[in-house]
Amino acid sequence: MRTSLKRVSAITALAIAVLGATACTPMTSPRDEPAGASTATGPTETPAQTLMEACDTVTAEWGLALDPWPSVQGPDNDTGARKDFALAQTRHEAIVTELHAVADKVTVPEVHAALEKTISAHQQYIDEVWPALMAIPEGYVADPNDPTNKIFMVSKEDLRLKQEMADADMERFDLCGPVKNSQTTAQACEIVDQDWVDAATKYNQASSLIAAGDLTGGQEAGATALHQIKAAMIQVTVPEVFASLDTMYQAYQVYYEDGFLTMPTTEELAKLSLDELHAVTEKYDGLFQDWDAALTAGEADVKSLCSSAG
Numbered sequence: 001m002r003t004s005l006k007r008v009s010a011i012t013a014l015a016i017a018v019l020g021a022t023a024c025t026p027m028t029s030p031r032d033e034p035a036g037a038s039t040a041t042g043p044t045e046t047p048a049q050t051l052m053e054a055c056d057t058v059t060a061e062w063g064l065a066l067d068p069w070p071s072v073q074g075p076d077n078d079t080g081a082r083k084d085f086a087l088a089q090t091r092h093e094a095i096v097t098e099l100h101a102v103a104d105k106v107t108v109p110e111v112h113a114a115l116e117k118t119i120s121a122h123q124q125y126i127d128e129v130w131p132a133l134m135a136i137p138e139g140y141v142a143d144p145n146d147p148t149n150k151i152f153m154v155s156k157e158d159l160r161l162k163q164e165m166a167d168a169d170m171e172r173f174d175l176c177g178p179v180k181n182s183q184t185t186a187q188a189c190e191i192v193d194q195d196w197v198d199a200a201t202k203y204n205q206a207s208s209l210i211a212a213g214d215l216t217g218g219q220e221a222g223a224t225a226l227h228q229i230k231a232a233m234i235q236v237t238v239p240e241v242f243a244s245l246d247t248m249y250q251a252y253q254v255y256y257e258d259g260f261l262t263m264p265t266t267e268e269l270a271k272l273s274l275d276e277l278h279a280v281t282e283k284y285d286g287l288f289q290d291w292d293a294a295l296t297a298g299e300a301d302v303k304s305l306c307s308s309a310g
Helices: 010-019 051-065 069-073 085-103 109-135 150-176 185-211 215-233 239-260 266-270 274-309
Strands: none
Touching: 051 085, 051 109, 051 150, 069 085, 085 109, 109 150, 150 215, 185 215, 185 239, 185 274, 215 239, 239 274
């Protein structure tokens, strides 16, 4: 992983803020998702398709249908020449055709709807982003101070649609879990090194807000970071890497729910006796140490896997 992230126990910082550094003994410095799906089935299937059957299809085929998407987005070569946007659009259309073929096999309404959201975002990308890129003249110089410049406008649409894709992926993941594709360990580790580490850093920053006494700000930032951690995790499909990330995600989730959301304010801490303060500090620092230990072990596992991948 890019760096070893430093984590600080928020309750220790709060307790010290209330009674000073000598008031308490110095402390040393992701739970399974609920099943979001019902077993409702499409009215045209006899016998009706079960959620497990639908998800078996999604797991086996959906990720493979999306396999070409990263290369479609990337540069055509290493020369820095202008990308062939028309060819990219054609290749993208082929991806959508494959996605439709998979979705047509799924009749469980919740799962089918999630797949259709992904397809819709990709189709909009084909209809809007590729033509807009093709319309930008070669050598076009964008004025960074002009919000109507062509590159700014197409980049804004690119980000919007990719966010829709990510949201649909999250919905599909909550129903069926990870998919299978041809992702390599090196590709998985690149996601970890970028998206996962960035999201984890934001989570630690949220913890620092709580340690400083800003519980509301820390809780809001923590919720956003937790969502981003999960979004990074579901991009990873290599089983061993995913398993390590999933364990860490559960630790993040537990610490957020049992720590962030229930952390006492400095005012509440100030009303406690010394014994009560020590008891509260011990409780929350125990949560912190469980979180820290889970992440330390998970980071070591991922580092080992990624080192082996080269």
